[in-house]
Amino acid sequence: MILDSKIPAGPVAEKWGKHKFGLKLVNPANKRKYEIIVVGTGLAGASAAASLAELGYKVKAFCFQDSPRRAHSIAAQGGINAAKNYKNDGDSVYRLFYDTIKGGDYRAREGNVYRLADVSRNIIDQCVAQGVPFAREYGGYLDNRSFGGSQVSRTFYARGQTGQQLLLGAYSALSRQIAEGNVTMYARTEMLDLVMVDGVAQGIVTRDLVTGEIKSHAAHAVLLCTGGYGNVFYLSTNAQGSNVTAAWRAHKRGAYFANPCFTQIHPTCIPVSGDHQSKLTLMSESLRNDGRVWVPKAPGDKRPADQIPEAERDYFLERKYPSFGNLVPRDVASRNAKEQCDAGKGVGGSGLAVYLDFSDSVKRNGAAWVKEKYGNLFDMYAQITGEDPYKSPMRIYPAVHYTMGGLWVDYNLMTTVKGLYALGECNFSDHGANRLGASALMQGLADGYFVIPYTVGDYLATIGPKPIDATHPAFKEAENSAKDYVKKLLAINGTKTVTEYHRELGHIMWDYCGMSRSEEGLKKAKAMIQELKADFWRNVKVAGEGEELNQSLEKAGRVADFIELGELMVDDALARNESCGGHFRVEYQTADGEAQRDDENYAYVAAWEFKGEGQPEQVHKEALVYETVKLTQRSYV
Amino acid sequence: MSGNMNLTLKVWRQKDEKSKGKIVDYQVKGISPDMSFLEMFDVLNEDIIKKGETPIAFDHDCREGICGSCSMHINGRPHGPKSGITTCQLHMRSFKDGDTIVVEPWRAAAFPVLKDLVVDRSAFDRIIQSGGFISVNTGEAPDANAIPIPKKYADEAFDAATCIGCGACVAACKNSSAMLFVSAKISQLALLPQGEAEAKQRVESMIDQMNEEGFGACSNTGACTAECPKEISQVNIARLNREYISAKLTSDNV
Ligand SMILES: Cc1cc2nc3c(=O)[nH]c(=O)nc-3n(C[C@H](O)[C@H](O)[C@H](O)COP(=O)(O)OP(=O)(O)OC[C@H]3O[C@@H](n4cnc5c(N)ncnc54)[C@H](O)[C@@H]3O)c2cc1C
Ligand code: SF4
Ligand code: FES
Numbered sequence: 001m002i003l004d005s006k007i008p009a010g011p012v013a014e015k016w017g018k019h020k021f022g023l024k025l026v027n028p029a030n031k032r033k034y035e036i037i038v039v040g041t042g043l044a045g046a047s048a049a050a051s052l053a054e055l056g057y058k059v060k061a062f063c064f065q066d067s068p069r070r071a072h073s074i075a076a077q078g079g080i081n082a083a084k085n086y087k088n089d090g091d092s093v094y095r096l097f098y099d100t101i102k103g104g105d106y107r108a109r110e111g112n113v114y115r116l117a118d119v120s121r122n123i124i125d126q127c128v129a130q131g132v133p134f135a136r137e138y139g140g141y142l143d144n145r146s147f148g149g150s151q152v153s154r155t156f157y158a159r160g161q162t163g164q165q166l167l168l169g170a171y172s173a174l175s176r177q178i179a180e181g182n183v184t185m186y187a188r189t190e191m192l193d194l195v196m197v198d199g200v201a202q203g204i205v206t207r208d209l210v211t212g213e214i215k216s217h218a219a220h221a222v223l224l225c226t227g228g229y230g231n232v233f234y235l236s237t238n239a240q241g242s243n244v245t246a247a248w249r250a251h252k253r254g255a256y257f258a259n260p261c262f263t264q265i266h267p268t269c270i271p272v273s274g275d276h277q278s279k280l281t282l283m284s285e286s287l288r289n290d291g292r293v294w295v296p297k298a299p300g301d302k303r304p305a306d307q308i309p310e311a312e313r314d315y316f317l318e319r320k321y322p323s324f325g326n327l328v329p330r331d332v333a334s335r336n337a338k339e340q341c342d343a344g345k346g347v348g349g350s351g352l353a354v355y356l357d358f359s360d361s362v363k364r365n366g367a368a369w370v371k372e373k374y375g376n377l378f379d380m381y382a383q384i385t386g387e388d389p390y391k392s393p394m395r396i397y398p399a400v401h402y403t404m405g406g407l408w409v410d411y412n413l414m415t416t417v418k419g420l421y422a423l424g425e426c427n428f429s430d431h432g433a434n435r436l437g438a439s440a441l442m443q444g445l446a447d448g449y450f451v452i453p454y455t456v457g458d459y460l461a462t463i464g465p466k467p468i469d470a471t472h473p474a475f476k477e478a479e480n481s482a483k484d485y486v487k488k489l490l491a492i493n494g495t496k497t498v499t500e501y502h503r504e505l506g507h508i509m510w511d512y513c514g515m516s517r518s519e520e521g522l523k524k525a526k527a528m529i530q531e532l533k534a535d536f537w538r539n540v541k542v543a544g545e546g547e548e549l550n551q552s553l554e555k556a557g558r559v560a561d562f563i564e565l566g567e568l569m570v571d572d573a574l575a576r577n578e579s580c581g582g583h584f585r586v587e588y589q590t591a592d593g594e595a596q597r598d599d600e601n602y603a604y605v606a607a608w609e610f611k612g613e614g615q616p617e618q619v620h621k622e623a624l625v626y627e628t629v630k631l632t633q634r635s636y637v
Numbered sequence: 638m639s640g641n642m643n644l645t646l647k648v649w650r651q652k653d654e655k656s657k658g659k660i661v662d663y664q665v666k667g668i669s670p671d672m673s674f675l676e677m678f679d680v681l682n683e684d685i686i687k688k689g690e691t692p693i694a695f696d697h698d699c700r701e702g703i704c705g706s707c708s709m710h711i712n713g714r715p716h717g718p719k720s721g722i723t724t725c726q727l728h729m730r731s732f733k734d735g736d737t738i739v740v741e742p743w744r745a746a747a748f749p750v751l752k753d754l755v756v757d758r759s760a761f762d763r764i765i766q767s768g769g770f771i772s773v774n775t776g777e778a779p780d781a782n783a784i785p786i787p788k789k790y791a792d793e794a795f796d797a798a799t800c801i802g803c804g805a806c807v808a809a810c811k812n813s814s815a816m817l818f819v820s821a822k823i824s825q826l827a828l829l830p831q832g833e834a835e836a837k838q839r840v841e842s843m844i845d846q847m848n849e850e851g852f853g854a855c856s857n858t859g860a861c862t863a864e865c866p867k868e869i870s871q872v873n874i875a876r877l878n879r880e881y882i883s884a885k886l887t888s889d890n891v
Pocket of ligand 2: 799800801802803804805806807817818821861864865866867868869
């Protein structure tokens with residue numbers, strides 16, 4: 001299959017406008033004859049479900065939490081970008097587009113990214129109209145701050161709870177449509193499989209997480225808005241339930257998986273405190289606006305921070321990157337922290353941490369000012385570590401945070417399976433090899449509010465409003481295979497728990513497919529994962545039964561999929577013989593240790609096709625064409 | 638094991654909504670003070686699974702105090718002994734070696750127990766569906782800076798909007814009232830000019846839905862705010878009452 005990205009021809013700024021005009025429209029009177037399934041109700045899913053229902057389509061929405069309001073998007077802290085240029089500081093749609101392409105280390109599509117930057121402005125308008133309480137200045141106008149990888153102030157925020165407020169806005173729009181009967185909401189329901197009829201997506205199989213009932217749902221189109229797969233690393237900043245199952249099962253039904261090895265390690269997280277740890281907590285990157293990152297100059301210096309004189313501190317980001325300083329992009333900041341720790345300069349008991357120091361900011365602006373801006377993050381730090389960050393500097397260390405890879409989609413957000421779409425973090429589309437801070441919320445809402453309502457209509461108009469035949473044998477077959485799968489998991493009754501397997505997988509991924517990767521390590525990891533998979537299916541112990549609320553079973557299915565995904569990530573990392581963004585292959589670096597891209601051979605999207613259980617996957621390459629931006633070595637010096 | 642605290646847990650076990658539940662005792666050993674309360678439960682559940690028994694079901698997701706999933710009633714208090722945090726933010730350093738800890742689900746007629754510590758809070762969703770929104774379709778919005786909103790009101794609206802929908806307020810109230818939860822949403826939208834157009838209808842429908850779901854009346858004891866992990870203020874309940882009275886005075890639905 002040849003990958004057709006469907007990027008419209010013409011100047012980058014005119015592509016979306018022209019494309020929209022070319023899309024077919026659905027006759028308003030016919031809209032309610034179409035059913036659309038939306039899996040996931042995070043920012044991408046809730047905004048899509050609400051907007052499509054407003055247009056008149058019949059929507060069924062699904063989430064595994066007890067309420068759509070609890071999707072992982074709720075945890076986003078720092079903010080959302082938009083090219084409003086309210087600050088008059090030189091921002092523009094073009095600059096946001098450029099920063100995103102460059103930040104992504106030239107591995108994203110120009111057409112998609114320009115559209116994202118363009119609609120970013122509408123997102124802020126929409127959210128304010130919904131009552132999202134963004135931070136404001138004394139004059140009553142919206143406030144902004146800056147984020148890593150940018151020199152303008154374009155990030156809108158709601159204290160440290162931007163994701164919460166945006167999600168509650170989308171949730172309220174969704175709630176209104178549920179009340180009007182345009183959306184049927186299925187909470188505590190998990191998608192287990194995709195139903196395909198003649199190569200076209202026509203429904204899904206779900207498990208009711210309270211009763212265990214497995215059944216299928218038919219629709220004209222299926223939208224996966226199921227988030228990212230950072231939990232393949234076991235420890236990450238993602239919510240406990242975040243998983244790859246929906247995307248992975250769709251992958252096995254024919255949707256290509258793009259750039260799976262592109263994962264983001266976030267520089268400002270609270271360091272690991274012990275092996276009981278179940279998740280890592282992010283401290284918003286906005287802290288890098290006013291906090292300064294440093295380590296002692298001398299390796300092994302174990303004095304407390306306040307006893308290390310100024311002259312013996314190394315503010316390594318400010319020293320190495322004078323123009324961006326502490327605001328370099330995430331991959332650069334993370335790798336530098338690791339480098340310092342590897343050189344023995346790490347702080348804290350484990351030596352796996354660097355300082356993030358606010359004392360200068362407190363001196364300059366006062367403690368009250370710092371509290372107003374970052375109060376809840378400081379409280380969170382104090383609560384978790386038992387230390388007071390107003391008194392001594394915080395300790396931070398990088399942690400897995402976001403996955404740029406995901407289901408391959410074309411410009412219309414359709415996967416390689418007809419009728420199946422992927423939105424939000426679930427797709428691979430806009431962030432290349434590294435995502436800039438405050439751009440995931442923007443992308444999720446762009447996809448849901450302003451892209452999918454246009455593009456899905458074009459597909460629906462093409463296929464026509466004929467009802468989907470839910471009695472087609474494909475539905476029963478998919479249901480039965482999901483039931484067999486559950487039975488198989490429960491029948492093994494081995495000796496190792498699901499969590500033990502998950503933790504092991506996480507170690508392999510972090511050690512060999514994490515912040516730095518090598519051919520030798522990746523090959524080793526591949527063998528280890530294959531062994532882990534075989535052992536899992538021989539020896540896992542899943543408690544309880546299928547027909548009940550069973551969290552052990554839920555987790556087992558998710559971990560089984562993570563193991564398979566892990567192997568594909570390793571394959572992808574092995575096949576990409578260059579370093580770019582979050583993908584750092586030690587063999588490919590510049591003399592001063594920066595990522596060394598190979599544009600001649602690797603300026604492409606790697607989209608992997610599932611070829612059957614136990615078979616190697618086949619890679620398809622979509623060449624990335626740069627018509628507008630010139631590819632250069634990324635420099636933040 | 639990473640720590641040295643040994644504890645006795647008394648945990649509510651209930652097979653499903655229809656079955657009767659009971660308290661079951663467990664011993665947990667080697668708990669580190671740096672563990673979160675839920676990580677301590679993870680340790681216990683791993684033990685239970687290894688023994689071939691059914692682990693304790695409990696809701697959780699973000700584990701950082703923002704999704705509102707976790708919901709344990711610990712030693713008689715929703716979210717445990719500390720103020721201003723959720724169960725997942727509670728750390729074992731708040732307990733002592735040898736302690737006995739009683740853990741139960743939220744108790745309220747409107748929140749039926751589904752299994753062990755998992756309750757059904759969909760009543761909250763239905764209350765929001767009855768009017769906790771501003772009716773603006775995608776694409777209809779004017780420029781975000783078209784209406785300046787004084788920082789004071791924006792900040793107050795934000796304070797109310799931080800409610801995570803956890804239900805601790807209901808669990809804390811002897812009447813199982815949902816007034817704090819409802820007032821938080823009403824206040825957020827009442828404080829913003831965008832919310833004004835539907836203010837009257839919103840407060841009436843949300844209160845009606847709240848009553849229909851079987852939540853009790855508010856007798857102003859303040860237990861809700863005291864246990865609310867986001868410290869949602871009683872001022873919101875007063876505002877809700879004002880909004881409700883003024884809506885009723887001029888209501889079209891008498
Ligand atoms: C701690 C943290 C802070 C962040 N801060 C920022 C920030 O400041 N700015 C920014 O731009 N980005 C931030 N991000 C990234 C951003 O939050 C996410 O990328 C984004 O919210 C993802 O949204 P989503 O809608 O794609 O998916 P999610 O919000 O993850 O939603 C996934 C949905 O899918 C459902 N689901 C999943 N699998 C299934 C299944 N099998 N069956 C049924 N339902 C399923 C879930 O129930 C959920 O409703 C942050 C991320 C983290 C972890
Ligand atoms: S008001 Fe407080 S206690 Fe009640 S649901 Fe909201 S956050 Fe929870
Ligand atoms: S698990 Fe999200 S608030 Fe506790």
